C-alpha cells in the first residue's frame with residue numbers, strides 16, 4: 043500500500059491524502075467532505091488548480107458532524123455543520139483551500155476566510171427522481187415524495203396538494219435508494235446528481251421559473267485563508283477558477299437570503315441570471331404547506347467594468363449583486379414575507 047492513492051486521469055498530480063499532510067512548497071492541500079458528491083466536485087477543482095499552477099494537489103478529507111450524526115440537521119445547527127469543520131481545518135493549517143457547495147455556506151462571513159472563487163455554475167435546478175420514469179404531473183394521487191427541504195416541500199405541494207411529502211436525509215445514493223422502495227420519488231439538486239453520474243435517475247428537471255431553487259444551488263465556493271488570497275500559487279488558482287457571472291448570481295441570491303434574515307432551511311427560492319449587461323434576480327417565499335407564495339424580481343446593470351473591485355473580494359464582484367439581492371428582499375418583506383413563512387432559524 044503506497045502512502046497516497048492516486049486517481050487515474052490527473053497525470054498523477056491530484057491525489058487523495060490518507061492522513062495528516064504537512065504543508066510543503068509545490069503542494070496545495072484541498073479540504074473536502076468525504077461524501078461521493080464532495081469528493082467528485084473537489085477532484086474537479088483540484089484538477090483545475092493543478093493545471094493552473096503546476097502544483098501537486100492533495101485532497102484532504104475532513105469528516106464533519108453533519109456526515110456522522112443521524113440527528114436532524116436543524117438540531118445540529120443547519121447545513122452550516124458541513125461547513126464549519128472544513129473552515130476549522132483551513133484556519134488550523136490542515137489544508138490550504140476548502141471546497142464547499144455554495145448553498146451550504148451560512149450568509150455571515152467567517153473571520154480570516156475569503157471567498158476566493160466561485161467556479162462556473164452547474165445546473166441550478168431541482169430534479170425529480172421518480173419510479174418508473176414518472177414526472178411530477180404523472181405521479182399517482184397521494185404519492186409519497188421525499189425531501190428534507192421546506193422549500194421543496196412547499197413547491198411540490200403548491201403544484202400537487204395531494205402529495206404525501208416525507209422527510210429525507212442522507213447522502214445522494216441513500217436518498218435515491220428509497221425510490222421504488224418506500225417512496226415514489228425524491229427531489230434532489232440536479233447538480234449533485236450530474237456530478238456523481240446519477241443523471242439517469244432524473245425523471246424531470248423543474249424549471250427555475252416555476253420553482254426557483256435554493257440560493258447558490260449548483261455553485262461551488264472555493265475558500266482560502268484571507269492572507270493567502272493574493273499570494274502565489276493561490277492567486278493564480280483562484281483567478282483560473284473564478285467565474286464572475288456565477289459569482290455575481292450567487293452573491294445576489296445570497297444577499298436576498300441574508301436580507302430576509304432567513305436560514306438555509308427557510309422556504310425561500312432565488313434565481314439570478316446574467317443576460318448581456320443585465321443581472322436579473324427573482325425571489326420567492328412560500329407558505330410551508332404550499333398554499334401561498336410571494337414573488338418579487340429586480341434587475342441591475344452588471345458587467346466586468348461596472349463598479350468592479352469595490353467589495354475587496356478576489357474577482358472584483360462589485361456591489362450591484364448585493365444591492366439587487368437586498369432590494370428584492372425588501373420588496374418581499376414589505377409585501378408580508380415574514381408573515382407568510384417562518385424565515386428565522388437554520
Ligand SMILES: NCc1[nH]cc(CCC(=O)O)c1CC(=O)O
Nearest residue numbers: 143146230231233234259260261
Ligand atoms: N443540502 C445538501 C446539499 N448541498 C449541495 C447539494 C447539491 C449540490 C449543489 O447544490 O451544488 C446538496 C444536496 C441536494 O440538495 O440535493
